[in-house]
Amino acid sequence: MIQFNNVSFGYSKQKLLYANINLELRAGSVYGLLGKNGAGKSTLLKLMAGLVYPQQGKLSVFDADPTKRDPSFMHEVFFIPEEIDTPSIHVLDFGAEHMPFYPKFNNDQFLHYLKEFDIPMTNLNTMSFGQKKKVWIAMGMASNASLIILDEPTNGLDIPSKRMLRKLIATVLNEDTCIIISTHQVKDLDSLIDKIILVDEGEIIVNTDTESITEKLVFKLSPNISTTDQYLYYETSLAGHLIVKERSLEDEATKLDLELFFNAGINNKNGIKQLFN
Amino acid sequence: MNFHSNKAIYIQIADLICEKILSKTFKEEERIPSVRELAIDLEVNPNTVMRTYEYLQDLHIITNKRGVGFFVNTYSIEKVTAYLRKEFMEQELPTLFKNMKILAVNINELEKLYHQYLQNNIKNSNEKK
Numbered sequence: 001m002i003q004f005n006n007v008s009f010g011y012s013k014q015k016l017l018y019a020n021i022n023l024e025l026r027a028g029s030v031y032g033l034l035g036k037n038g039a040g041k042s043t044l045l046k047l048m049a050g051l052v053y054p055q056q057g058k059l060s061v062f063d064a065d066p067t068k069r070d071p072s073f074m075h076e077v078f079f080i081p082e083e084i085d086t087p088s089i090h091v092l093d094f095g096a097e098h099m100p101f102y103p104k105f106n107n108d109q110f111l112h113y114l115k116e117f118d119i120p121m122t123n124l125n126t127m128s129f130g131q132k133k134k135v136w137i138a139m140g141m142a143s144n145a146s147l148i149i150l151d152e153p154t155n156g157l158d159i160p161s162k163r164m165l166r167k168l169i170a171t172v173l174n175e176d177t178c179i180i181i182s183t184h185q186v187k188d189l190d191s192l193i194d195k196i197i198l199v200d201e202g203e204i205i206v207n208t209d210t211e212s213i214t215e216k217l218v219f220k221l222s223p224n225i226s227t228t229d230q231y232l233y234y235e236t237s238l239a240g241h242l243i244v245k246e247r248s249l250e251d252e253a254t255k256l257d258l259e260l261f262f263n264a265g266i267n268n269k270n271g272i273k274q275l276f277n
Numbered sequence: 278m279n280f281h282s283n284k285a286i287y288i289q290i291a292d293l294i295c296e297k298i299l300s301k302t303f304k305e306e307e308r309i310p311s312v313r314e315l316a317i318d319l320e321v322n323p324n325t326v327m328r329t330y331e332y333l334q335d336l337h338i339i340t341n342k343r344g345v346g347f348f349v350n351t352y353s354i355e356k357v358t359a360y361l362r363k364e365f366m367e368q369e370l371p372t373l374f375k376n377m378k379i380l381a382v383n384i385n386e387l388e389k390l391y392h393q394y395l396q397n398n399i400k401n402s403n404e405k406k
Contacts, residue, residue, distance in 0.1 A: 030322055166320035170313070173323055191286060191321040211328075214285055252368065253285045 001027045001147070001178050002048055007057035009047060017043055018202050020057065025195075027146070028175040029209070032193035033182040034262050039199050041182040042082065045149050048180070049079040062146065075103050078145040082152040086132045088125040095139060104144035113138035116164050130156040141168050148172070150181045154188040162188050186258040196258075198265045198272075205265045206276045210256050216275050217264075218247045219257040232271045233264035246275065286321060290329040292364075295338070295357045298349055305353055308346045309339065336360055 002025040010016035017040045025031060025048075035041045046052045047059060050066030050073065059066060064073040086094065091114065099105045114121075117134040124132060133156050140148050154162050169192050173179060183189060196213065198205040217232070223240045225231070234243040244264040247253070265272045280286050297303040309315075312330060316323040330347055333339045338353050338360070350356070377387070 029324070163320060167317050170316040170320060170323060191280060191319075191325070194322045194324050220283060253288070254283045255280060255285055255289075 035199040110142035
């Protein structure tokens, strides 16, 4: 669905953020885009949505060039930025304003999602940040666009709304859609993400599915560190050592610990890259 | 659902369904929730539930009737018991043994406690009757 071929990008010509990256994203999955602050997660999302343009290389999104910003491409992309901008109008007028841009927009779904999110039927200027964010999410999910991009969607959401967001994602995902979520709050969404893209210092460290991660790695709490075992990464506390190691035949599959995987990827880039690329 | 255990999520969902079959919440030859229904209910990716259902099909616990949905097999209770028994023997028992060794718990001690437990159980169920 999305293909980056040797794409380079930087906000200034002298300093590239991404140099010659290659990346492929497929429909039918929820991608989790992970990276430290300033790693370039939002930039990667903006590239896909045609909001910034590559300096070099070829980027195609459903066989279209996002920089052309062709209506047939824009119809299928819904981008929910981290910092949202909402005009001072009624929530229903806001929906009505966006609807014409998305041919598959379903107003009944929109109203239903607003209700599920407990959104008052008022002017947006009387709403809190979290409520406005939920209006955007409801609109994005009701757009039925093929590519839905959510930049830090759980920021500002209360506890019931996070749960609702998880249910919404499980509702709208189908084999023709691709949902991309950048997040630091991995625990909010880790049961939904089935593909992981980890970026650091302008590099794609991994792009893989969670199934392959648990096939190749084990995550566990171990009381001691063995001198014979090779660990890819470990963290030590009074509770013991949280370890990430290559899974051997006798190891049972463990649950993916996304935070631990993230730290392993950042601290042992080469070890992780070798296993997954 | 909170996925606290260190098992893969799809296995935890499989365990949950097995539990529901044993408790007869999901009865033999009856339809169970669709992949999407269960994904929404448990707030997980539908692909994960699909993997659970494939896993349970391989264990002959459920069957996919095309276009209709997933159904609990006849004699699934036996299969579920065998599956959970295997899980217990291979995973829970080693942990128990490990703790017994660390805490120097004697097997005879354990046997006594187990018989006590069984007796209490019988007493309790008789009282209920």
